[in-house]
Amino acid sequence: MTDSPTETEPFDDLPGDLMIWVLIVSELLVFGAGLAAFLAVRATDPAGFATAQAALHPAAAALNTAVLVTSGVAAALAARSAEAARLGAGRLWLAFAMALGVVFLVVKGFEYADLAAQGIGVESHAAFTFYYLLTGFHAAHVAAGVLILGLVAIRLRPYPVETAAAFWHMVDLVWVLLFPVIYLMG
Amino acid sequence: MIRDPLPRAWALLIGLSLLSAALADWSDPGRLTSILILGLGLAKARTILATYLRLAGAPFWMRGADWVLALVGVLLLGLYIVG
Amino acid sequence: MKYQTQKIALAYFAVALALFAVQVTMGLVLGYIYVAPNFLSEILPFNIGRMLHSNSLVVWLITGFFGAAYFLIPEEAEREIHSTKLAYIQLAILVLGTAGVVVTYLFNLFEGNFLLGKEGREFLEQPKWVKAGIVVAALIFLYNVTMTVLKGRKTAITNILLLGLWGLALLFLFAFYNPSNLALDKQYWWYVVHLWVEGVWELIMAAILAYLMLKLTGVDREVVEKWLYVIVAAALFSGILGTGHHYYWIGTPAYWQWIGSIFSSLEVIPFFAMMSFAFVMVWKGRRDHPNKAALLWSLGCATLAFFGAGVWGFLHTLHGVNYYTHGTQITAAHGHLAFFGAYVALNLAIMSYALPLLKGRDPYNQVLNMASFWLMSGGMVFMTFTLTFAGTVQTHLQRVLGMNYMEVQDQLWIFYAMRLGSGVAVVLGAVLFIYAVLVPRREIIARGAASMSAAE
Numbered sequence: 001m002t003d004s005p006t007e008t009e010p011f012d013d014l015p016g017d018l019m020i021w022v023l024i025v026s027e028l029l030v031f032g033a034g035l036a037a038f039l040a041v042r043a044t045d046p047a048g049f050a051t052a053q054a055a056l057h058p059a060a061a062a063l064n065t066a067v068l069v070t071s072g073v074a075a076a077l078a079a080r081s082a083e084a085a086r087l088g089a090g091r092l093w094l095a096f097a098m099a100l101g102v103v104f105l106v107v108k109g110f111e112y113a114d115l116a117a118q119g120i121g122v123e124s125h126a127a128f129t130f131y132y133l134l135t136g137f138h139a140a141h142v143a144a145g146v147l148i149l150g151l152v153a154i155r156l157r158p159y160p161v162e163t164a165a166a167f168w169h170m171v172d173l174v175w176v177l178l179f180p181v182i183y184l185m186g
Numbered sequence: 187m188i189r190d191p192l193p194r195a196w197a198l199l200i201g202l203s204l205l206s207a208a209l210a211d212w213s214d215p216g217r218l219t220s221i222l223i224l225g226l227g228l229a230k231a232r233t234i235l236a237t238y239l240r241l242a243g244a245p246f247w248m249r250g251a252d253w254v255l256a257l258v259g260v261l262l263l264g265l266y267i268v269g
Numbered sequence: 270m271k272y273q274t275q276k277i278a279l280a281y282f283a284v285a286l287a288l289f290a291v292q293v294t295m296g297l298v299l300g301y302i303y304v305a306p307n308f309l310s311e312i313l314p315f316n317i318g319r320m321l322h323s324n325s326l327v328v329w330l331i332t333g334f335f336g337a338a339y340f341l342i343p344e345e346a347e348r349e350i351h352s353t354k355l356a357y358i359q360l361a362i363l364v365l366g367t368a369g370v371v372v373t374y375l376f377n378l379f380e381g382n383f384l385l386g387k388e389g390r391e392f393l394e395q396p397k398w399v400k401a402g403i404v405v406a407a408l409i410f411l412y413n414v415t416m417t418v419l420k421g422r423k424t425a426i427t428n429i430l431l432l433g434l435w436g437l438a439l440l441f442l443f444a445f446y447n448p449s450n451l452a453l454d455k456q457y458w459w460y461v462v463h464l465w466v467e468g469v470w471e472l473i474m475a476a477i478l479a480y481l482m483l484k485l486t487g488v489d490r491e492v493v494e495k496w497l498y499v500i501v502a503a504a505l506f507s508g509i510l511g512t513g514h515h516y517y518w519i520g521t522p523a524y525w526q527w528i529g530s531i532f533s534s535l536e537v538i539p540f541f542a543m544m545s546f547a548f549v550m551v552w553k554g555r556r557d558h559p560n561k562a563a564l565l566w567s568l569g570c571a572t573l574a575f576f577g578a579g580v581w582g583f584l585h586t587l588h589g590v591n592y593y594t595h596g597t598q599i600t601a602a603h604g605h606l607a608f609f610g611a612y613v614a615l616n617l618a619i620m621s622y623a624l625p626l627l628k629g630r631d632p633y634n635q636v637l638n639m640a641s642f643w644l645m646s647g648g649m650v651f652m653t654f655t656l657t658f659a660g661t662v663q664t665h666l667q668r669v670l671g672m673n674y675m676e677v678q679d680q681l682w683i684f685y686a687m688r689l690g691s692g693v694a695v696v697l698g699a700v701l702f703i704y705a706v707l708v709p710r711r712e713i714i715a716r717g718a719a720s721m722s723a724a725e
Contacts, residue, residue: 011495014247015240022499024239025254026506026535032258033531036265043269062207066200069230073196076238080192122524129524169238173231176199177258180227184210185220185266 017159020166024173027141031134031174035181038130045126050186052127055120057111058183064107065179068142071100072172075149075165082161090161094153097168101146108139134178141171195237202226202233221263228259270626272343274350279627280360281336282620286703288329288367289613293692293699295322300692303685317374323392326608328367331437333616334473335359335410338430340623341480342414346421351413359409366402370395390454393444393461400444407438425494426483429501430476436469452520459515466612467511467578471504471539474574474615478543481567481622486554496546500539507535517588518595526588533586540579540611547571559631562638562705566618569646573610581606581653593668598681599660606653614646617702624706637705645698652691659684 014021042049078093115128122132145168152160188194206226209219235251236242270276299318302308309318343350350356372378373396379385387394395403411434418427443460479497483490513529547568558564581603585594594600625632659681666672666680 010246013244015244018495019498019502022502023506026503026538028254028258029535030531032261033534034527036261037527037531039262039265039269043265046269058210062203062210065203069196069199069203069234072199072234072238073192076192122522129527133524133527166239169234172238173234176227176230176234180206180223181262184206184223186216 016166017163020163020170024166024170027170027174031138031178034130034134034137035177038127038134038181041126041130048125049127052125052131053183053186055115055118056131056183057114060107060111061179061183064104065175067100067104067107068172068175071097071104072169074100075168078149079158079162079165082156082158085158087156090156091153094149094156094161098146098149098153101142101149101168104142105139105146108135108142131182134182138171138174138178141174145171191237191242195233198233199230202230217267220266224259224262224266228255231255270629272349274353274356275340275343275623276627277350277353277356278336278340278623280357281332281339282624282627283707284360284364285329285333285336285616286620286707288325288332289699290703292322292325292329293696295325297689297692297696300685300689304682304689313375320374320392320394321371324370324395325367326613327392328363330608330612330616332360332363333620334434334437334470334477335363337477337616337619337623338410338414338434340619340627341477342417342427342430345424345427345480346418348417348421351416351420355409355413359406359413362402362406362409366395366399366406369402370399373399388447390447390458393458395444400441403441404438407441411435411438424490425497426476426480429472429479429497432501433469433472433476436472437465440464440469455519456516456521459512463512463515464509466607467508467533467536468505470612471508472501474570474611475500475504475539475543477615477619478547478567478571481563481618482547482550482554484622485556485558485560485564485567486550487556487558488550488554492553493550496542496550500542500546503535503542504539507532507538511536514586514588514591517591530587530589534583536586537575537579537583540575544571544575560622560625560635562632562635562642563618563622565639565642566614566621569642570610570614570618573606573614573646573649575610577603577606577608577610577653581657594660594664597660597663597667598656598684599664602653602656602660605656606649609646609649617642620706625709628709630709633709634705637701641698641702641705643698644701645695648691648694648698652688652695655684655687655691659688 011018074093074097078090078097081087081090081093120128122129145164148164148167152164188197206223209223209226212219232252232255235255236248241248241251295318298309298313299315299322302310302315302318339350339356373385373387374394377387379396380387382396384397387396411431414434415431418431440461443457446457448454448457475497479493482488483493509532510528511533513525514533516525516529548571551564551568585591585599585603621638662684663677663681666677667674
């Protein structure tokens with residue numbers, strides 16, 4: 001009564017849990033739609049969006065890209081350590097990944113604080129509505145990711161660490177698309 | 187040359203980031219540089235999917251991911267060019 | 270039927286079907302009021318009739334869910350329901366509450382009374398004592414089924430079903446919170462209505478559908494469970510923030526327009542997944558189950574839910590579109606096909622499957638039951654089209670050209686007349702269904718009936 005192999009094979013190939021991939025694809029759809037909406041609304045008001053973009057902090061965001069991809073490799077190495085049952089190394093890599101996640105949030109916090117000091121809020125301009133929605137939603141994922149990485153570090157097991165790392169890579173993935181579209185493309 | 191694919195991917199990601207930062211900083215980014223920067227972003231996304239998320243070992247799903255990225259790229263590029 | 274306590278479901282299904290009859294009859298009256306607006310205007314004002322139409326719908330669907338839970342949980346958990354007596358007490362409370370609501374609404378008793386009077390909040394206008402009764406009944410139910418599951422086998426189906434039912438009960442608590450600020454009032458109001466039908470009810474739907482597929486197609490449980498988890502993840506991912514599509518014009522900040530548009534667009538995914546799930550299971554299934562009517566309702570449910578909830582929902586969910594269509598007949602079109610496809614057809618599917626087993630017979634009245642499917646579904650689809658056309662015309666005349674509301678209503682008369690016709694078909698279908706499932710005529714030998722009625 002087992003299923004024929006041809007039908008389960010593709011899913012068996014998928015590295016990591018099926019559900020985390022459902023989440024990754026869903027998040028990509030959400031952020032993809034958000035970025036598409038951003039560009040579509042931008043087309044109706046290029047000057048306004050350019051002015052808004054000038055107020056952003058591309059250098060801080062570029063730094064954050066480096067922080068996040070480095071954190072990503074640490075999470076991947078943690079998963080590898082967990083697989084090899086090297087618990088100490090696994091925890092160390094997770095702590096490193098989490099610390100960089102916190103750095104990302106601190107840098108992000110400075111960006112928000114500076115914008116707020118200039119009196120720029122969610123409703124200031126459509127560009128800022130998107131900016132706050134997209135980066136805020138992403139930052140919420142970073143915060144959640146730090147928490148998840150911390151949780152799986154407690155009782156280090158290969159499967160939870162791998163799943164948490166996959167979540168973390170998704171956060172990474174979203175950021176490398178978010179960053180150029182919102183901060184850089186003029 | 188680094189053997190381990192993970193640090194190699196990390197180095198590539200940092201390199202691509204530096205490149206896009208340089209492009210953006212080079213001058214007021216025009217159309218062409220913006221499109222290049224978007225391309226670099228997509229390249230980074232593909233690297234993360236292939237190495238961090240290990241799709242490189244599952245060709246069927248890597249092809250699927252490539253399709254998704256290509257669609258996202260075409261959509262964003264199209265909207266950017268129209269704007 | 271393997272477990273004696275599954276019999277509880279019979280009483281629940283009977284009450285649900287009685288309320289179903291009330292609901293569609295009221296629908297017919299309302300459809301006629303659209304055609305002849307002064308009909309019953311003194312005795313039964315339109316708003317009261319509409320309230321009864323939608324409230325009885327919600328109550329009978331929930332009663333059906335309870336019945337479905339009492340039917341399938343013993344089989345999944347492989348043990349009897351914790352307490353039969355509690356299950357019947359729960360039903361008695363629900364019936365008393367429902368009767369109380371109807372009487373209070375119709376005669377507007379105890380107006381303004383804190384405990385006994387109706388509360389004047391659309392769809393959540395139940396008097397406080399009824400709301401409290403609903404909570405008590407829900408608590409009894411949750412205690413009863415949770416105890417059963419905890420002591421028995423735990424399957425993905427029962428886990429998801431319980432998650433959905435717990436969510437249903439907990440979210441109802443927002444009905445007690447009624448802030449005086451109208452924008453906040455609406456914001457919390459949607460916590461109940463939206464997070465039910467586009468959140469936790471989808472979990473209940475997916476679980477019941479998964480159970481039906483397991484039984485009807487004989488596909489391995491492992492495969493069914495994988496689909497179930499994907500569907501549930503997609504439903505919660507899109508549905509929770511999808512609530513934002515109700516926050517466009519109620520006074521909430523403008524960023525809700527984007528949150529609502531993006532997330533609610535994804536709400537089509539779980540419904541598409543459910544439709545794919547149902548059809549893939551049937552194609553892969555090796556079992557030729559004799560209850561073809563239940564299979565037809567299951568497939569019909571998944572398909573019509575995809576179109577009604579998914580496609581018709583997406584039609585007007587983007588805020589740029591909704592700016593024009595909000596509250597027009599487009600909404601009515603979506604509401605009718607979505608509720609019918611997702612939740613009415615689901616209940617009728619599980620009833621078609623369960624009732625022959627509860628009565629200890631082979632599937633009976635299959636042809637009548639399937640005829641009722643086509644009559645009801647055909648009527649509902651036609652109604653959806655007429656209302657969609659009405660809504661399109663209404664949007665253009667009223668929202669684009671700026672014509673006066675009542676002038677536009679005159680232009681829509683022909684659509685309302687056609688809708689009344691399709692409503693008659695739905696009511697006839699409903700009567701036929703109730704007759705087919707409640708009044709078995711004679712024993713039919715299962716294999717013969719199966720090959721006669723559905724030779725693929």
